[in-house]
Amino acid sequence: MEELKPCPFCGGEAWQEVNSKKAWTxxxxxxxxxxxxQDFHNTDGSIIDRRVMAAGAWNRRAAPENKPLTLYQLRQMDGERVWTQFRGLGMYGLVAYHSDPDGDDGDDIYITNNLGGRSTFEEILSQGGMVYARRPEGSETK
Ligand SMILES: [Zn+2]
Structure with a gap:
């Protein structure tokens, strides 16, 4: 059976629920x-298993393109979860946007990661890092 792709909405892992009649992903x-x-009965008498049907429907759902986020996009994502690829590590983090009304050092985007570390978007970029809306496919091996 074809491998299940990550969730098109959040990048999460997919699994299947199967009972005696139906299958869901x-x-x-x-x-x-x-x-x-349900199992699909072809006119030639062959049967496509319900798990294959549910996997196909899941995998065909188009995932939005997952490009590196820009400063402009991050400013509109205060409090949202993002994926950072940074110093050879990939992990989820939370965006915090601090506007700087004094204007002394500009606006800043902070990203606090799963381990409690905090970096500015500038620091991440300056060290060759990227920020994504979702985990890029295959990134966990990096
Ligand atoms: Zn999901």
Whole structure:
């Protein structure tokens, strides 16, 4: 059976729920779910298993393009979760946007990661890092 792609909404891992009649593919993280699929009976008498049907429906769902985020985009993502690829490590972090009304050192985007570390967007970029809305596919091996 084809491998399940990450969730198109949050990048979470997908799994399948199967009972005696139907199969669903769900995201373990946000709960996004396909419709329930039954075995499909072809006119030639062959049968496509319900798990294959549910996997195909899940994998065909187009994931939005996951480009590195810009400062402009991050300013509109205060409090949202992002994926940082930084110093050879990939991890989730939270965006905090601090505008600087005094104007002495400009606006800053801070990203606090899973381990409690905090970096500015500038620091991440200056060290060759990137920030994404979701975990890029295959990034966990980096
Ligand atoms: Zn999800």
């Amino acid at each position: 769900r995201c373990a993280q946000c709960g996004a779910t396909t419709a329930g699929f």
